[in-house]
Amino acid sequence: MDILLARQIASFVGALLILIAYVGHQLRWMDARKAAYNVLNAIGSLILAYIAFHPFQVGFVMLEVAWVLISLYALLRPRINL
Numbered sequence: 001m002d003i004l005l006a007r008q009i010a011s012f013v014g015a016l017l018i019l020i021a022y023v024g025h026q027l028r029w030m031d032a033r034k035a036a037y038n039v040l041n042a043i044g045s046l047i048l049a050y051i052a053f054h055p056f057q058v059g060f061v062m063l064e065v066a067w068v069l070i071s072l073y074a075l076l077r078p079r080i081n082l
Helices: 003-026 035-052 058-080
Strands: none
Touching: 003 035, 035 058
């Protein structure tokens, strides 16, 4: 598979995961406090952050890294009582 096509597919999957979580939350069939919502956000953001590093795009990297960190915080918060 061509590397450019693979990157396009990966970015599509990453964006789709984030959009599924967003739409699910907006339509109230997904609770933002639950693991599924934050896992979708974290995985989607990790994929998009990786894509943003090649070639480096500072704004995109900043957005995706922040999204990953916030999602991970939300996932871990109940376990560490923050």
